[in-house]
Amino acid sequence: MISLSVSETASPATPHAPGADTTIRVEDVSVTYRTSLERKPTFKSTLLRLGRRERVVREVEALKNVSLEVHQGSVLGIVGANGAGKSTLVRTMAGILPPSVGRVEVHGRVSTLLALGVGFNRDLSGRENVILGGLAAGLSREQLHAKYDEIVEFAELEDFMDMPMRTYSSGMYGRLGFSVAVNMDPDILLIDEALSVGDAKFRKKSFEKMRELCAQARTIVLVSHALGSIEQLCDTAIWMHKGELRMQSDPESIVHAYTKFLDVGEDAFTMEDL
Ligand SMILES: Nc1ncnc2c1ncn2[C@@H]1O[C@H](COP(=O)(O)OP(=O)(O)OP(=O)(O)O)[C@@H](O)[C@H]1O
Ligand SMILES: [Mg+2]
DSSP: OEEEOOOOOOOOOOOOOOOTTEEEEEEEEEEEEEEEEEOOOOHHHHHHHTTOOOEEEEEEEEEEEEEEEEETTOEEEEEEOTTSSHHHHHHHHHTSSOOSEEEEEEOSOEEEEETTTTTOOTTSBHHHHHHHHHHHTTOOHHHHHHHHHHHHHHHTOGGGTTSBGGGSOHHHHHHHHHHHHHTTOOSEEEEESOTTOSSHHHHHHHHHHHHHHHHTTOEEEEEOSOHHHHHHHOSEEEEEETTEEEEEEOHHHHHHHHHHHHTSOGGGGTTTOO
């Protein structure tokens, strides 16, 4: 999965009309992260190269030929071990990360909640971040004005909205992120591991909010290690393994196969959810 090389990767992407009820189409997508780093010099190599440092490019194939479709109104759960490529897949769906190979089509207005409030500027206040986040999500000023109180009330952060977000605890940070994402009335909601935000009370509340959203005709993609939530909220699921789509089925079968693979037993996750 991890290799050292200096090769370039092409990134073709051509538009294509999906089926009528397909909201997200991922076609043969591969993503290779390339990180340029300095090879650690040894005493001998330093002598040989007289102090010049050698740069190497480290490549990680985070997604390999992944294809899938998410239909209008369905709730897709994504499970898999750490480093399996789940966040990378959601980032390509969100349009934040272009695929190295293949194409991704998304039809609808997307709201993305990628791991605890990514996208917030820590030096700005909660209020400024909510406004910027809303405008970036395509809401008009009037819509945003109407939504603002709802967002703050859901996050229960009325007293903190004028404080810079760097002063927030990580739970507070995550609550505001969750509240912004779910209150934007998106056609498509991409959620990467956000149900475990906050204390037990807030987790219960966010789970209920998710249940409400899942019952509406929205398309939702939910990445979570909380397998109980995947079973309860999703109507279809995939298991990512080392960058590959290992299995696609109903959530119960996916959770069963994945926990069997992890060798933890299905009881291991029942307490983590709420
Ligand atoms: N920005 C990046 N630069 C280089 N490599 C990255 C980057 N982001 C992720 N990777 C690598 O890509 C692979 C997939 O990472 P990804 O974050 O998609 O996994 P994940 O399934 O979301 O894991 P987790 O359950 O821990 O959130 C990992 O090997 C990781 O090291
Ligand atoms: Mg992740």
